[in-house]
Amino acid sequence: NSKVIQTPRYLVKGQGQKAKMRCIPEKGHPVVFWYQQNKNNEFKFLINFQNQEVLQQIDMTEKRFSAECPSNSPCSLEIQSSEAGDSALYLCASSLQNSGNTLYFGEGSRLIVV
Amino acid sequence: SQLAEENLWALSVHEGESVTVNCSYKTSITALQWYRQKSGEGPAQLILIRSNEREKRNGRLRATLDTSSQSSSLSITATRCEDTAVYFCATDSLTGGGRALIFGTGTTVSVSP
Numbered sequence: 001n002s003k004v005i006q007t008p009r010y011l012v013k014g015q016g017q018k019a020k021m022r023c024i025p026e027k028g029h030p031v032v033f034w035y036q037q038n039k040n041n042e043f044k045f046l047i048n049f050q051n052q053e054v055l056q057q058i059d060m061t062e063k064r065f066s067a068e069c070p071s072n073s074p075c076s077l078e079i080q081s082s083e084a085g086d087s088a089l090y091l092c093a094s095s096l097q098n099s100g101n102t103l104y105f106g107e108g109s110r111l112i113v114v
Numbered sequence: 115s116q117l118a119e120e121n122l123w124a125l126s127v128h129e130g131e132s133v134t135v136n137c138s139y140k141t142s143i144t145a146l147q148w149y150r151q152k153s154g155e156g157p158a159q160l161i162l163i164r165s166n167e168r169e170k171r172n173g174r175l176r177a178t179l180d181t182s183s184q185s186s187s188l189s190i191t192a193t194r195c196e197d198t199a200v201y202f203c204a205t206d207s208l209t210g211g212g213r214a215l216i217f218g219t220g221t222t223v224s225v226s227p
Contacts, residue, residue, distance in 0.1 A: 028153070032216065041151075041200055043217035056214060091156055099206050100164075103215055103226050105156030 003027075005108035006092050007074075013113050021109040025094030031055075032069050033037040034077050037089040048094045048098070049075065055098060066092060082113045115203040123179055127193055135221045137203035144206050147215070148188045149219045152199045157217075160201075161188070193225045 005024040005088040013019045025032050040089050047057035049069040057067075064083075069075040079086055093103035127133045139146065145164045149157040161177040163186065168175040170177045176189045190197055200220040 006156075035217075036209040041202075043202075045214040045216070048214060083181060093156075099215075102147070102159045103149075103157075105158065107154070107156045 002033050004092055004104050004106035005095050006090075006109050008108065008109055010110045012114070013016040013111065015083060015113055017077060018080060019082050019086070019111055020076060021090050021092075021111070022076050023092030023106060024074045025092070026068075026104050029094035029096055030105070031095045031098050032075050033093045033095070034067060034075075035091045035093065035109070037091055039088070040064075043091075046077070050098060079111075082111070082114050087111055087113045122221050123219075124224070126224045126226065128193060129193055129225055129227055131193055131227075132189060132191045133141045133193055133197075133223055134187050135201045136204075137186045137188070137218055138185070139184050139203070139205050143181075143203070146177075146179055146186050147203045148175075148186075149204060149217070150199045151220070152204065157202060190223075193223075195225050195227060197223060198225045199223060221222065 020073045028056040031050050036044040036046055045087050047067050048055045052069050064080050067077045087094045089108040091105050091108045093105040095103050126131055143165055145162055147162045150160050151157040160175055161170050163174050163177050163179045165181055177194055179186045181190045199213045200222050202217045202220045204215045204217045
C-alpha cells in the first residue's frame with residue numbers, strides 16, 4: 001500500500017482547461033518528484049523539490065506547468081492549459097535524499113484530455 | 115536519448131519458471147535501481163545496487179551489475195502469477211543542479227498458471 005497519497009486518481013479535462021493534481025509525500029521525506037508516464041510506459045521527469053524549494057525542472061514544466069510544495073500542505077502539479085498530449089499518468093514520488101535513494105511512488109493521477 | 119533501457123519489451127513465463135530482465139545504460143552511475151509496476155499501481159522499488167557492487171539479492175530476486183559493459187540484469191526465480199508486472203531499471207542522471215532518476219521503458223513480464 002502506497003504511503004504517498006495522490007489525488008485525484010482520475011481527471012478528465014477539455015483542451016485549454018486547467019488540471020490540478022495533489023500529492024502528500026511520505027512523512028519525513030523532504031524530496032518530492034513529479035514524473036509523467038505515457039501510454040508506452042515511458043517516464044518523463046518534470047520537477048523535483050527539496051522541502052519547498054525547486055531543485056530542477058525541465059523546460060516544459062517551466063512554461064505550462066506549475067508546481068509547488070508548500071509547508072504543511074499537499075504538493076501540487078497544475079497544467080495551466082491542458083493539451084491532448086498531456087494525457088498521461090502523473091506520478092508523485094518522495095525520498096529521503098535527492099539522489100541515490102529509493103523513490104516511493106503514489107498510485108498516480110491519470111489525466112485524460114479530450 | 116535513453117540513459118537506461120531494458121533490452122526486451124515483453125517476456126512470458128509459466129509459474130515456477132525463472133525469468134531474467136536485462137538493462138543497459140549509457141552514462142556512469144552511482145547506483146542502479148530496479149522497480150516493478152503492477153497494473154493500476156505506482157512503481158515500487160525491488161533492489162538498489164551501487165556501482166561498487168556486483169550482485170544483490172532480495173528473496174527470489176537477484177540483480178547483477180556490470181559497470182564495464184554498462185549493463186544490469188534482474189532475475190526472478192520460482193515466478194508466481196503476482197510477479198506479472200512491468201519491470202524498469204533506473205539510474206541517476208546528473209542534470210542541472212541535482213539528479214533525477216531516469217527510468218528505462220520497461221519490460222512487461224507475464225506469468226501464467
